[in-house]
Amino acid sequence: MTVTPSQMLPLGTRAPDFSLPDENPLTDEGTVTLKHHSDRPAVLVAFLCNHCPYVKHIVDTFAEKAKEYQDRGVGVVAISSNDPEEYPDDAPDQMADLAEGKGFTFPYCFDETQEVAQAYRAACTPDFFLFDGDLELFYRGQFDGSRPGNDEPVTGEDLTEAVDRVLAGEDRPEDQTPSQGCNIKWRSGNEPEYFA
Numbered sequence: 001m002t003v004t005p006s007q008m009l010p011l012g013t014r015a016p017d018f019s020l021p022d023e024n025p026l027t028d029e030g031t032v033t034l035k036h037h038s039d040r041p042a043v044l045v046a047f048l049c050n051h052c053p054y055v056k057h058i059v060d061t062f063a064e065k066a067k068e069y070q071d072r073g074v075g076v077v078a079i080s081s082n083d084p085e086e087y088p089d090d091a092p093d094q095m096a097d098l099a100e101g102k103g104f105t106f107p108y109c110f111d112e113t114q115e116v117a118q119a120y121r122a123a124c125t126p127d128f129f130l131f132d133g134d135l136e137l138f139y140r141g142q143f144d145g146s147r148p149g150n151d152e153p154v155t156g157e158d159l160t161e162a163v164d165r166v167l168a169g170e171d172r173p174e175d176q177t178p179s180q181g182c183n184i185k186w187r188s189g190n191e192p193e194y195f196a
Contacts, residue, residue, distance in 0.1 A: 037075030054181035081117035
């Protein structure tokens, strides 16, 4: 299994806007944009997919933590950018099934053109981007130190520390460890230069 790290977008980067369809039948927000969350004290954009073992490893805990973050005022949006023609488990209908089965309380959007993943310089699943109330990048990195097979518990402690800090108006965490996972499954000819 090839492991791909996060690109670690520069801190302070302004959140790229997007307009994507919500495939989660539990939220059913239609078209989701970043502006929907612009009045929040923080916004978390998470690049996920259905089939990746790294996502499967954390998804239950992530769904729980995301609900906790939302209860504290954080906007949460998950995005899948994988090519569903080559990876049918990541097609919109399968996304809907996963969102419903896991009880996602946040939109799970499909990035069909893969332009949003490119704008965020997303590289892997999972890949997390936490923005402050000014939509400037506060944290990008791992959910926690757990990986499939390393026997560390899935806690979400790294991302949760960052959420705690941004909501408290504190400085960004000094140590930010890149997320790791499966590479985003780019359509043929669509792989961005930063990923090469």
